[in-house]
Amino acid sequence: MLPLSSMGQQIAQTLSNRHGFSVDAVSHMLTAVYNGNGSMAQFSHPEFGGSGQWMAGGMMMIGDMFNQNLKYRVSALCEDCARSIAENQTGTSSGVFQSQSQSGGSNYQDQQAGGGSASNSLFAPDPRRNWWPQELGSPSASGSQNQMRYAYFADAHRLAVATGDDVWLYDTLQHNIGGFSQQQSGDGSITFTSQFGVVPLSSLPIVSRNGIVEAPQAPPSPAPAPPAANVQPEPTPAPNEASANPNGTSASSSPDSGNVFDTLDRLGGLLDKGYITQEEFNRKKSDLLDRI
Structure with a gap:
């Protein structure tokens, strides 16, 4: 909210008495109407039912x-504020740089263009002016919202x-900025x-913070490659029965006990079918049992 000059304070007191709002609420509305070039206002004050908008010609919205x-009372106050600004203000603000909330909640906002250096009689010089x-x-546009300028x-x-006591300076790159907003939730x-x-x-x-030049921002490092999987060699498949020698023995030279008994069972089947003799079976049986 812009600070009022002595004349502005007198007008705020007069409007306060006339419409039954506090001087603080009237001062808030004077600033809102001034930022809307005397023809519109965006405001947020508890005495006005929260956030709302007014436009000359009859449009009135309140929370x-x-x-x-x-x-009706807020609309009448807006019209009186616009009349007082037209009769006493020697310069007006042209608010083309929009600043608005993206969701519900009370917030204060104002905007102006062309550096906002117009002379005036209702408003005292803003002590926060030229903080950049x-x-x-002079900026092409400036404004504020909540605690941010x-x-x-x-x-x-x-x-x-x-934001607070910190002034951040950003490189806008190829952007032509026409609006600014801050989430009121989340x-x-x-x-x-x-x-x-x-x-x-x-x-x-980021170019600088509080006048101190920030180091160039390095691009993010690529993510490290995942470690190679520890692939175990595939076990060599055991030879099948087709690779047995003519005597019915397995090609494996060092079978374990399980394989030995399996081989003996198969040799017994060969013996029963007459494919090998009892002598061949006994000889191979003795050879396999010696390897356990």
Whole structure:
């Protein structure tokens, strides 16, 4: 909210008495109408039913949408604020740099264009003015939302954002920024709109923080290749019965006890069918049992 001059404070007190709102609420509305060039306002104040919008000609929206009496009072206040600004203000703001909430919740926001250096009589000089790096000159657009301020320098391809006591300067690359917003729920992330759509602020390279140049941001390192799998060699398949020698013996030279008994069973079958003699069977049986 812009600070009021002594004349602005007198007008705020007069409007407060006339409409039954506090001086703080009236000052808030004067700032909102001023930022809307005297023809519209975006506001958020408990006495106005939360967030709302007004536009000259009859459009009026408040958070307490079913409170018709409050809607009438707020609309009348907006019209008086617009009249007071037209009669006493020597300069107006042209708010073309939009700043708005992406979800529910109360928030304060204002915006102005062309550096906002117009002379005025209702508002005192803003002590926060020119908080950005002075070498950038006057911003193409500036504004604030909640506890955050921003200033866009189109020619220099820079965007300054103040959060708390920190001033961050970003390189806007090829973006032509036309809007700015902050989530009011979730992680409170900051986004802006350009010719490329909605873009997160975190995607812009950081130039400096509080005047200290940030080191160039290195591209992310590629992920390390996964370790090679420890592949065990495939076991050599045991020869089948087709590789047995004419005497019915296995080609394996060192069978274990299980294989020995299996071979003896098969030799017994060969003996029963008459394929080998009893002498051949006994000789092979003795040879296999000696290897266990």
